[in-house]
Amino acid sequence: MLARILGSTAMVAGLSLAAPVAAETTLHILHINDLHSRIQPINRFDSTCSAEDDAAGECFGGVARIGTAINTIRGDLEAAGENVIVLDAGDQYQGSLFFTTYRGAAAGEFMETIGFDAMALGNHEFNNGPEGLLPLLDAVSFPVISGNIDVSADPTLNGRVQDHVVLDVNGMQVGLIAALTRDTIEISSPGDSVVFAEEIAALQADVDALTAQGVDVIVALTHVGLPADIRIAEAVTGIDVIVGGHSHTYLSQDDPDRDGPYPLWISNPEGVMVPIVQAYAYSKYLGHLEVTLDDAGSVVYAEGNTMLLDASVTPDAAIAARVAELAGPIEAAMGEVVGAATDFIEGDRSVCRVMECPMGNLVADAMLDRVADQGIQIAFANSGGLRASIDGGEVTMGEVFTVLPFQNALATFQLTGADVLAALENGVSQVEEVAGRFPQVAGMRFTWNPAGEPGARIVSVEVDMGGTWEALDPGATYGIVSNNFMRAGGDGYSIFARNGMNAYDFGPGLEEVVATYIGANSPYAPYTDGRIATVE
DSSP, X not given: OHHHHHHHHHHTHHHHHSOOOOOSEEEEEEEEOOOTTOOSOBOTTSSBOOHHHHHTTOOBOOHHHHHHHHHHHHHHHHHTTOEXXXXXXXXXXXXXXXXXXXXXXXXXXXXXXXXXXXEEOOGGGGTTOGGGGHHHHTTOOSOEEOTTEEOTTOTTXXXXXXXXXXXXXXXXXXXXXXXXXXXXHHHSOOOTTSEEOOHHHHHHHHHHHHHHTTOSEEEEEEESOHHHHHHHHHHOSSOOEEEOOSSOOBEESSOTTOSEESSEEEEOTTSOEEEEEOBOSTTXXXXXXXXXXXXXXXXXXXXXXXXXOOTTSOOOHHHHHHHHHHHHHHHHHHTXXXXXXXXXXXXXXXXXXXXXXXXXXXXXXXXXXXXXXXXXXXXXXXXXXXXXXXXXXEEEHHHHHHHSXXXXXXXXXXXXXXXXHHHHHHHTTTGGGTOTTOEEEEXXXXXXXXXXXXXXXXXXXXXXXXXXXXXXOTTSEEEEEEEHHHHTTGGGOHHHHHHOEEEEOXXXXXXXXXXXXXXXXXXXXXXXXXXXXXXX
16 A cells, blocks of 8 residues: 555656646635544543643544634635635544533534534444434534435435535535445444445546536545545545545655555546545544645645544633533443453453463453454454553443543454564563564464574464364464454564555454443353463
């Protein structure tokens, strides 16, 4: 993917760096994507920031900073006679107790307050079924669109979600089309009444319809991920700009740690260059693309960047006050009893980072249980993600969050047996340093030699194949579940990022998975069973 991005950049370097061509007008697009309920500011791990860290200037984002950034930029541009639209490429839902508590109503309220012009549906908007969209839809006056789904058979959504929309921006007709990944059928809960169509064909049909109406400029607001956005740009004619989401891709004009350039230019079937933009996730950045249009409404130049919403951006006072008000009941939610434990669940780092531990078994078992029906055999949990123990007796949501504070999501993918072995070698390679990479596992058992050289410590590995323990086959392919931090290469698991196949990194929150598992198995009895052993 990176090679393809860099190749595309080189191909259009002259265009993207040249001076703007004289034209009739410009359109400024302010955009976010994949906020994932980060209503409050986030820390450098993308989880909710503590008040102390935020006061110390160590945090980012949150809707109050988004409000300041959008309203400041929009106000300045409109005062100068410029044209501005504000877009969201989907996945406002899922990721913090604001979503657990308000089910989308808070997200809708803040989007309405800030003044978004349109939003595309993300897969997580269907996490609570079609009816789960109502708290968001009821809170907003702007259009929510998705062009490759048919909701006419669903009584909840019929007439509430549009295929496309045309915005009148100071007389300029801006057509917005949209697409949602078809993986939503497997990774969320849209139900049988929401029918998905192939993205490229659906988008081309909407482009053709808008073009026939004489629409000036067409923006695709997509939630399909950057690889699919590139395929769309290469296949669909008539799209002027793609504003994307879903893959949490950090595009930047100048950051050397970027995933790719902002904008990324791709040639369509007619040889017309189409700019693609995306702004990472979790409210950390605001994207700002300036598009120059000729008399016919065609893009002749585009430039911009993602803006880091750090402590230099003062949160909007009114929005921040409302966030604080809504956060009150969340404290009560932290006290919600999710189940009970028969005994103390050991999760101390001095134990879990060097050996099998009860908390590691609980978390890994819960992960595997959640996705076992998806062809997954093995769970990996990094011990560094386990931050506390839980006492026997009632277990609260607050205790689960204390154990799992990073708001990681489940990630599923496939690995060869050889890569599973390499991952295990990484996991036991720094035990002497009590490193967080030590693996807690489920669906697999292994023996390792602490006296061996790092990289050559694993002695044997077996996988539970439908109730029968079988030796790990280096040439076979296994279904894996981990968290998104590990899947991205965290804690040295670069093999997951490099060789993971058919990956999906944006599953349910790990804390919700574990809380649900405790409740379903309450009273939960902590245990170890020898799944991680050492040679004598």
